Amino acid sequence: MAQLQKRKPSRMTLSPRVAQSSPRISPSGKPVKRRTNNPWGGMNVTDPPRSSAVRQRSQASEKRETRFVPNSRKKRDEKEKSTEPFKALKMQRALSPISYGQRTAIKKTLEERDTFDAFGLLPDVEVAVATQALGNMDDITPTPIQRLAIPALLGNEHQRRRSRSSVSHVKEMEQFLLAAETGSGKTLAYLLPVIDAIKRAEVQEKAQKEREAADREANRKANDLELLSPLLSNAPHPSTGRPRAIILLPTSELVSQVGALVKSLSHTVKFRSALISAAYTGKVIRTRLFSPNGIDVLISTPHLLSSITESDPNVLSRVTHLVIDEADSLLDRSFSPLTPRESKPEAVDPVFGNDTKKPGFISEKTLPRYSPSHDAESARHSSARTARSRGHRQRTLPREPQSGLRRHHLEHRPRSG
Numbered sequence: 001m002a003q004l005q006k007r008k009p010s011r012m013t014l015s016p017r018v019a020q021s022s023p024r025i026s027p028s029g030k031p032v033k034r035r036t037n038n039p040w041g042g043m044n045v046t047d048p049p050r051s052s053a054v055r056q057r058s059q060a061s062e063k064r065e066t067r068f069v070p071n072s073r074k075k076r077d078e079k080e081k082s083t084e085p086f087k088a089l090k091m092q093r094a095l096s097p098i099s100y101g102q103r104t105a106i107k108k109t110l111e112e113r114d115t116f117d118a119f120g121l122l123p124d125v126e127v128a129v130a131t132q133a134l135g136n137m138d139d140i141t142p143t144p145i146q147r148l149a150i151p152a153l154l155g156n157e158h159q160r161r162r163s164r165s166s167v168s169h170v171k172e173m174e175q176f177l178l179a180a181e182t183g184s185g186k187t188l189a190y191l192l193p194v195i196d197a198i199k200r201a202e203v204q205e206k207a208q209k210e211r212e213a214a215d216r217e218a219n220r221k222a223n224d225l226e227l228l229s230p231l232l233s234n235a236p237h238p239s240t241g242r243p244r245a246i247i248l249l250p251t252s253e254l255v256s257q258v259g260a261l262v263k264s265l266s267h268t269v270k271f272r273s274a275l276i277s278a279a280y281t282g283k284v285i286r287t288r289l290f291s292p293n294g295i296d297v298l299i300s301t302p303h304l305l306s307s308i309t310e311s312d313p314n315v316l317s318r319v320t321h322l323v324i325d326e327a328d329s330l331l332d333r334s335f336s337p338l339t340p341r342e343s344k345p346e347a348v349d350p351v352f353g354n355d356t357k358k359p360g361f362i363s364e365k366t367l368p369r370y371s372p373s374h375d376a377e378s379a380r381h382s383s384a385r386t387a388r389s390r391g392h393r394q395r396t397l398p399r400e401p402q403s404g405l406r407r408h409h410l411e412h413r414p415r416s417g
């Protein structure tokens with residue numbers, strides 16, 4: 001008993017050699033490798049494993065890399081891709097395809113566009129922002145995604161380049177992907193240019209009609225004896241059931257949310273909008289879509305729109321702008337038969353490939369909460385959209401039969417103007 005008490009230390013003490021690695025030298029003079037094939041083998045390692053150590057490149061090798069060789073950059077990227085050990089760095093590189101110089105220039109431009117007046121929107125649209133969309137705010141300034149996306153979607157930025165390069169007069173469908181964080185104002189970033197475009201188209205169409213009416217009148221006067229066909233009193237409005245812009249959202253809740261904003265803007269800008277989803281009865285949907293007053297903007301879920309266009313493809317005949325909100329959901333596998341894939345724009349060409357219109361295809365995607373390359377990505381007109389909460393959205397995705405805005409419907413759609 002007395003012996004045991006003597007051996008017990010008064011408190012735990014560390015060995016004086018605890019921080020020193022035991023020099024293990026093999027008989028041949030080389031250091032002996034630590035054994036790692038047991039559960040504790042990787043513990044207390046003070047030297048980095050050789051496999052992940054950064055290899056020092058010789059000066060000659062660096063010189064060789066910087067010399068200009070066609071495709072050398074591509075090859076180097078491929079090489080780096082295959083040897084890159086850090087996934088996070090890889091992701092960052094994928095999101096930052098522009099140089100620091102370009103980033104600085106974009107940031108400067110962003111600072112200059114500090115009001116909604118700077119975009120050249122129609123006066124009514126500007127007023128609608130101040131009175132309806134952001135009416136409850138004192139200081140109204142566009143958010144970064146709005147500063148980048150609105151001029152790009154309005155076509156202001158590329159107008160000069162397009163006019164220089166447009167050898168052919170056929171207008172091609174333009175695609176934009178807006179990407180920014182949740183709550184960054186992506187909805188307004190795509191809505192304002194779309195509304196601006198449909199109002200401008202309306203003005204043009206009205207002027208065209210007036211010219212045609214004047215021509216007809218002049219003709220009538222010249223041929224006084226010609227019989228005129230009587231005006232049809234019960235003819236439907238030419239835009240009945242034929243919207244100019246379609247906004248697709250994955251759920252009825254989002255249709256109501258974005259629809260409410262669109263409706264509020266329409267009070268000032270004066271355009272006709274309709275929101276349809278599975279939350280409404282068939283009668284309500286028909287009345288809204290085929291209203292005798294016509295329709296300019298349709299907000300819908302893809303499933304509902306696809307089943308409508310199956311029976312009446314003419315609904316798509318006047319569309320010049322298609323917005324795919326929550327693009328990360330709508331372009332995923334569960335919706336892919338319904339939504340045209342960004343990577344396959346030919347799927348929507350038959351509808352939008354009309355050389356009298358300038359069609360647009362906008363999709364919106366929500367970026368992770370913080371991405372250092374957010375600005376850079378946005379600068380490439382990458383993105384927009386928002387999830388209230390990703391988990392919630394997944395749960396509420398409708399699981400209706402997906403019959404489709406299928407390609408053959410688009411291809412066989414009659415091309416009426």
Ligand SMILES: Nc1ncnc2c1ncn2[C@@H]1O[C@H](COP(=O)(O)OP(=O)(O)OP(=O)(O)O)[C@@H](O)[C@H]1O
Pocket residue numbers: 133134137140141142143146180181182183184185186187188366384385386387388
């Ligand atoms: N320029 C602005 N200044 C202040 N608030 C704004 C501005 N633009 C939009 N908002 C407000 O920010 C909120 C979020 O906007 P919005 O829903 O468009 O963001 P979002 O990026 O689409 O978000 P989410 O990814 O969740 O859909 C809204 O309440 C909207 O009124």
